[in-house]
Amino acid sequence: MADPRVIIGPIDHREPSDTAMPLPLRRLHHVAVIASDYRRSLQFYTDVLGLTLRAEHYRADRQSYKADLALGDTYVVELFSFPSPPPRPSHPEAAGLRHLAFEVDNIDDAVRHLDRLGVPHEPVRTDEYTGRRFLFFTDPDRLPLELYEKD
Known part of the structure; x- marks a missing residue:
């Protein structure tokens, strides 16, 4: 019997x-x-x-900063500034990138960290498919971020 939670059909696996x-x-x-x-x-x-800030550059021709940020040894975020960027669409289900998710060892420790720093966040929820706990919050420009608890 098909899983009722799966709403798309099988992927067309063509011969390469x-x-x-x-x-x-x-x-x-x-x-x-x-x-x-x-x-x-x-x-x-x-x-x-x-x-961790790995590198930072000012690009005078574009009036733009660029920072390379790492999580441990892995380069993960490139942060840019540009003069007067338009705001991002406010509706999270708009087409395109929805959110960035980061894995944490313990969601309760993450909540305490966010609370201590005064960072507003949604309540912790449990993923109905994986059983793992997660929460959402936003960066200063309202980019949705997720913290997802490790297995």
């Missing part, structure tokens, strides 16, 4: 042709985020999320 080889992706390299207030967002991503 010589010209249709899969792209040999290795991993997600980074996500680029444009900040309306670069310094405020840089402080948020380093002080609240604990990312």
